[in-house]
Amino acid sequence: MAEPPITALVEENGRVFIVEVVDESVKIKGIGVFNPKATIDTVEYGKEVQIGSKIFTHLPPRLPELILGMKRRAQTIGSKDAGVLIARLGIGPADVVLEAGLGSAGQSMHLARVMGGSGHLITVEPREEHSSVGLENLQTLARALTEFPKHSHIHGMIESSVGEIEAVVNEVDAILLDLPEHTAAIKSVAHLLKIGARISCYCPVSSQLEDAWTACEESGLEIEWAGEVIEREWGKASKGGVRPVNGPFGHTAFLLIAQRKN
Numbered sequence: 001m002a003e004p005p006i007t008a009l010v011e012e013n014g015r016v017f018i019v020e021v022v023d024e025s026v027k028i029k030g031i032g033v034f035n036p037k038a039t040i041d042t043v044e045y046g047k048e049v050q051i052g053s054k055i056f057t058h059l060p061p062r063l064p065e066l067i068l069g070m071k072r073r074a075q076t077i078g079s080k081d082a083g084v085l086i087a088r089l090g091i092g093p094a095d096v097v098l099e100a101g102l103g104s105a106g107q108s109m110h111l112a113r114v115m116g117g118s119g120h121l122i123t124v125e126p127r128e129e130h131s132s133v134g135l136e137n138l139q140t141l142a143r144a145l146t147e148f149p150k151h152s153h154i155h156g157m158i159e160s161s162v163g164e165i166e167a168v169v170n171e172v173d174a175i176l177l178d179l180p181e182h183t184a185a186i187k188s189v190a191h192l193l194k195i196g197a198r199i200s201c202y203c204p205v206s207s208q209l210e211d212a213w214t215a216c217e218e219s220g221l222e223i224e225w226a227g228e229v230i231e232r233e234w235g236k237a238s239k240g241g242v243r244p245v246n247g248p249f250g251h252t253a254f255l256l257i258a259q260r261k262n
């Protein structure tokens with residue numbers, strides 16, 4: 001039997017709820033108890049619907065809605081860094097991509113979107129309480145997209161899972177690491193990179209960046225770029241015009257990109 005469709009309800013304050021359009025009464029935290037099929041099915045995209053005392057706009061579940069409405073456990077990589085990593089690693093359709101750790105799948109969701117149906121994403125994660133959330137987010141995304149890559153998930157630490165990874169693929173077009181300790185991971189999987197392929201390391205603190213840098217060089221990779229992506233949001237000023245908004249100028253992580261040249 002086909003699974004019920006997925007849709008998005010956006011509250012006036014911007015909060016997004018990803019809803020499975022089932023024909024039964026469900027309780028969704030932040031919305032309340034309602035029957036999604038009876039309530040939303042006849043509401044066109046772009047139109048408003050009242051549920052209890054709240055007004056929501058019904059929208060298609062595109063990647064930004066799915067990211068805003070995703071379940072979260074481990075800290076996620078957001079679009080600011082995910083987009084740059086995808087561009088700098090040159091990831092696209094038909095690529096084979098290895099990623100660790102899966103965490104809540106924030107980065108994996110961005111990857112799956114650009115890899116399409118011809119790609120193969122291999123994710124690795126040792127903590128089941130994290131992978132249960134990440135895998136659920138990927139399943140929801142797969143139901144919302146018309147194309148989704150082949151997905152292989154491996155339970156374990158990446159440095160202890162090389163045999164399992166090699167049982168699935170011989171070589172990869174890109175590797176993305178977001179781990180507390182990058183060194184062992186880099187040294188264990190660098191040989192899987194095709195010549196010309198790149199690895200990225202997402203490093204919240206500078207000591208991680210330095211360690212990852214050294215490990216890449218010791219693994220025969222060439223550092224291509226290291227740095228951080230700084231984002232500055234603008235908004236409408238109360239007296240007219242637009243200007244940078246008041247608020248924190250936040251740090252997420254330092255990024256390291258290295259390439260296998262030979």
Ligand SMILES: C[S@@+](CC[C@H](N)C(=O)[O-])C[C@H]1O[C@@H](n2cnc3c(N)ncnc32)[C@H](O)[C@@H]1O
Pocket residue numbers: 074075076077078100101102103104105106107108124125126127130156157158159178179180181185
């Ligand atoms: C910050 S989270 C990753 C978040 C993910 N990039 C996202 O965007 O949602 C880091 C994850 O790495 C996992 N991890 C830690 N050491 C690992 C290792 N050696 N191999 C694979 N995963 C590891 C952790 O359990 C955790 O879930």
